Amino acid sequence: MAAAAPPPPPSDVPEPRMAPPETTPIGHPVFTRIRLATPLDVPFIHKLIHQMAVFEKLTHLFSATESSLSSTLFLSPPFQSFTIFLLELSSSPIPPLLSPSPSFTPVEKTFYFDLALNDPEKDAFSVHYGSDQVVIAGFVLFFPNYSTFLGKPGFYVEDLFVRECYRGKGFGRMLLSAVAKQAVKMGYGRVEWVVLDWNVNAIKFYEQMGAQILPEWRICRLTGDSLQAYQNANV
Amino acid sequence: MAAAAPPPPPSDVPEPRMAPPETTPIGHPVFTRIRLATPLDVPFIHKLIHQMAVFEKLTHLFSATESSLSSTLFLSPPFQSFTIFLLELSSSPIPPLLSPSPSFTPVEKTFYFDLALNDPEKDAFSVHYGSDQVVIAGFVLFFPNYSTFLGKPGFYVEDLFVRECYRGKGFGRMLLSAVAKQAVKMGYGRVEWVVLDWNVNAIKFYEQMGAQILPEWRICRLTGDSLQAYQNANV
Numbered sequence: 001m002a003a004a005a006p007p008p009p010p011s012d013v014p015e016p017r018m019a020p021p022e023t024t025p026i027g028h029p030v031f032t033r034i035r036l037a038t039p040l041d042v043p044f045i046h047k048l049i050h051q052m053a054v055f056e057k058l059t060h061l062f063s064a065t066e067s068s069l070s071s072t073l074f075l076s077p078p079f080q081s082f083t084i085f086l087l088e089l090s091s092s093p094i095p096p097l098l099s100p101s102p103s104f105t106p107v108e109k110t111f112y113f114d115l116a117l118n119d120p121e122k123d124a125f126s127v128h129y130g131s132d133q134v135v136i137a138g139f140v141l142f143f144p145n146y147s148t149f150l151g152k153p154g155f156y157v158e159d160l161f162v163r164e165c166y167r168g169k170g171f172g173r174m175l176l177s178a179v180a181k182q183a184v185k186m187g188y189g190r191v192e193w194v195v196l197d198w199n200v201n202a203i204k205f206y207e208q209m210g211a212q213i214l215p216e217w218r219i220c221r222l223t224g225d226s227l228q229a230y231q232n233a234n235v
Numbered sequence: 236m237a238a239a240a241p242p243p244p245p246s247d248v249p250e251p252r253m254a255p256p257e258t259t260p261i262g263h264p265v266f267t268r269i270r271l272a273t274p275l276d277v278p279f280i281h282k283l284i285h286q287m288a289v290f291e292k293l294t295h296l297f298s299a300t301e302s303s304l305s306s307t308l309f310l311s312p313p314f315q316s317f318t319i320f321l322l323e324l325s326s327s328p329i330p331p332l333l334s335p336s337p338s339f340t341p342v343e344k345t346f347y348f349d350l351a352l353n354d355p356e357k358d359a360f361s362v363h364y365g366s367d368q369v370v371i372a373g374f375v376l377f378f379p380n381y382s383t384f385l386g387k388p389g390f391y392v393e394d395l396f397v398r399e400c401y402r403g404k405g406f407g408r409m410l411l412s413a414v415a416k417q418a419v420k421m422g423y424g425r426v427e428w429v430v431l432d433w434n435v436n437a438i439k440f441y442e443q444m445g446a447q448i449l450p451e452w453r454i455c456r457l458t459g460d461s462l463q464a465y466q467n468a469n470v
Contacts, residue, residue: 034470049383064386072387081316082381082388107470143381146317148284148394151299152307153317154458156391159383177470180457184466191457198451210461214454216433222415222426223389226445231419235269235342235412 027112033094034107034178037084039074042066044125044136045084052161078103082143085178087171090134107178119165138162140175147189154190155183262347268329269342269413272319274309277301279360279371280319287396313338317378320413322406325369342413354400373397375410382424389425390418
């Protein structure tokens with residue numbers, strides 16, 4: 001899939017209320033953490049990608065397996081090549097990582113919602129840290145790209161996905177912001193991704209995040225038999 | 236610049252005639268070679284990118300320097316990150332590389348043209364191999380991207396550029412084909428790039444090369460102050 005899945009558009013779901021520092025937070029707390037994915041997360045990543053294909057009605061294009069993901073991801077240090085942030089959620093504080101990456105300090109944030117979040121697939125997306133259990137709610141996959149005009153790298157966001165029961169709550173924004181913040185930290189010049197032209201809610205959301213939509217560029221793709229034809233090409 | 240410069244479209248310039256094996260080639264021979272760029276090529280690369288910015292009337296967006304290119308390119312082995320192929324030309328056979336890369340065997344091809352090619356900027360783009368002199372005629376910059384649906388990498392072509400006096404002769408096709416062939420060799424699933432929607436000649440050319448143009452996707456770009464705003468974001 002060549003595209004960031006549409007993030008949760010502004011919806012009629014109430015926006016999360018951040019607890020003001022001086023007042024007592026009201027509602028159901030949701031503790032969240034963005035951390036780097038590891039090879040152990042491949043089963044979750046595979047399921048998330050499949051859900052994204054279902055959401056986009058593109059399962060006929062889905063051929064990734066846990067094995068193909070394992071053999072192509074995590075081959076380089078974080079941020080140097082394909083990199084995945086996972087969003088973890090819990091109703092209680094999330095314990096620190098036992099083996100934190102020196103490349104990235106996890107982003108933590110606590111939300112308070114009027115209603116408790118109900119996750120019908122909680123078991124399938126649970127990670128256990130000792131006796132603590134958190135759920136994987138979404139992911140973002142990105143990798144460096146390069147602007148020759150700027151003479152510097154950027155990040156391209158291939159996929160941004162939040163599971164259905166967690167949409168419309170600011171988690172997509174949190175994941176994309178984490179990528180943007182990392183780009184700034186590394187002195188990179190751009191963050192880019194793509195969106196479907198009819199997805200006006202997603203476009204509005206991205207524009208609110210500060211992105212420009214480039215109207216004139218079209219993606220060209222060489223794949224399948226048309227690509228294989230170059231195997232023996234006398235270029 | 237986020238885009239492959241339009242390649243030489245089919246034009247009224249005569250197509251190069253490849254010498255059939257059994258007949259004597261007629262015309263002016265042009266020996267060509269595609270090789271990996273090295274840090275020593277940065278001055279050429281910088282000039283080529285600047286020419287591309289001029290061609291696209293986008294010099295106001297051009298801020299790359301030799302220094303910014305040197306500090307961001309050639310940090311990883313070929314094909315693992317940002318990779319540049321250069322196209323060299325000579326009217327006599329091109330001597331072998333003294334230090335060929337184990338990652339890539341240069342592509343060599345001889346063309347015969349009715350008219351000798353006249354290069355008004357020959358001196359600025361000359362490389363000397365001992366007493367032999369070749370000129371840099373163009374380049375392609377590409378890097379790995381990733382398809383989560385395929386569960387495998389591909390290549391994204393950021394720039395494809397052939398200097399003006401060498402356009403319409405099949406050199407753009409040669410550079411792009413070399414990237415496609417390398418993708419197949421590495422078992423990659425796709426080669427992608429972008430084109431301006433009004434550039435019908437380029438679109439026709441790319442379609443002839445087997446590419447699909449994806450009509451619905453739009454590029455989103457977060458850059459400049461809008462990106463910097465995420466530096467201290469409480470994501």
